[in-house]
Amino acid sequence: MKIPQLRILATTYCGRRCIYCRPTGEGIPCESSNINIDTVIRISKLYKQYGGNEIKFTGGDPIFWDGLSKCIKILKQEVQIENIEIITRSPTIIDYIPNLISSGLDKLDFSLDTLSPTKHKQITGIDDLNELIDAITQCVNIGVKCKINTVVMNWINREEIFDLICWAEKIGIRKIKLLDVITDLHDDSSYKNKKYLYDIYNKTLQDLYVPLSEISQDLRTKSISERLIFQGGLGHPMNCFKLESGLEVIVKDHHNGAWYGELCISCVKFPCHDALMALRLTSDEKLQFCLLNENISLDISKLDERSLVSVFDNILDVYRKAFFVPSVE
Template sequence: MLIDGHGRTVDYLRVSVTERCNFRCQYCMPEKPFSWVPKEELLTYEELFEFIKVGIDEGIKKVRITGGEPLLREGLENFVEMISSYKNDIDLALTTNGFLLEHAAGKLKDAGLRRINISLDSLKEDVAAKIAQKNVLKKVLKGIETAHKVGLKIKINCVPMKGINDTELVDILNFCKEKGFPIRFIEYMENSHAKNTAKGLNSEEIQELIRKSYSFQKQEREGSSPSQNYKLDDGYVFGIIEPHKDDFCSTCNRIRLTASGVLIPCLYYEDSKSIKEAIKEGNIKKAAAILKEVLANKPEKNKWSSEDSNETSTRAFYETGG
């Protein structure tokens, strides 16, 4: 069992397979040039898998594959199959922007993928294009449709932004409600890589907009989920991820591994340690020791909840998958 320095059980590993992305979303990486990271700087799928096996053997129960945009890395279904074959009851999930999903969904499902989170920030082509700086909506919707057809469990993520998609939140909720997909609205997490004019909506503002169309009740938190859930009168449940509140961190069970082998204990902080050298040397014991060290130093909470300053993380979310 993996326990951090604050007594929290860590059983959830998020693995980024690439920092590359085919979107340039305003809240993430709008100014970053499109570029290729040299392959020699990345761990191979086989090397990533060696570390994942260590995590699973130590008690990891859930693995989520992220990016960047993970579908940009060739052969992703082979990586999925490695993990699912090693432990066929592992909770294996993927986060994607959905743009390339139409042609990948079936192969991923066959390889053992169970669940998929898809970003959907707008149902209007011009607004979606403004956010992603690319005409994306039709392909994203087709990807969602295909993933649903092949039997993947779908959850939708939406980042509400002031003056951009804030008038669409009920429409997006209704879309998910009609399709039977859970939705999580994610408070914008201030970071130095985002567009400097980006402004998000906090949980109270999101609730107020939804309350104009629906009445709902706050639900008890479910285990270590970062989502605060709310139930409509008809039983549909939507969630809000609220990093600006301390309870986002108090039950944190996550650790992150980047494609270049950096272990990240907290999404907010830059503190991290690399397992790349150990894995390249085949020194699994050393990699496991680094994992334990990183967990021992995992911060108690992020600083987005700080009330005495306007905190902005320097974390590059495109390296960690959020």
């Protein structure tokens, strides 16, 4: 059965301006906002009723939402969600981690694209690589299940991917995910991040794209086993290579094809880089099918309970009926 991961966009704020991202991160461009905790609980209860058990807090950076710990506790204890994750790139996570763990956080994803402080500042706009690495190391050492997410970029970090993998092995990380660049997030020419990318590297997002097949081929020769992962039975099938050290390297390559819904067929971006990989609840109370098309999201802020149930059922139906499209070119 196909049930998407529920991604909660806790806040639009992150304090950075990563060169490949939008001003509002995963969310459709909107006024800056923080999510309402009651909305998260309401949607999560419905999601649970439909069999959903995978919730990830993202944003912006979820660590800057002051309801995070309380919300995780309720989702764990009252809604009984099995797996709750956070994705962050803020070193300040270290101040909150004891509380988050005691609230029931299961896993922590860190975004980290380089081991060079200069490049890290160029990529993210903030000069805090050492603090971030320190926070990751401390989290691993106290036994938090941590994964690293790395966007692989031509000209910028392509050549250091295997150094990052070795570093992850050395500090005891169990999983690292390599992602290909989603090239169509900078459609709006007014995005400042697009300008930063051009000013710093004299490149566009399309220039940064590098197919991950070569890296997968290298990993194949270095690994002891390989399997395919389907998150929630949806999204892009990802190759997962297990190295001798036990580290798993997951490769998200949009050339592997993806699961799509009926509503994707009429989209101008179909077949795209995001596809139906998750259901997102935005901080301004919309349910959003994908990262790329703002026209296919549903405003739930004014819905009464009955209408919400019916809307939610229709939305999940799109995922249940998803179909696989072998490759996108």
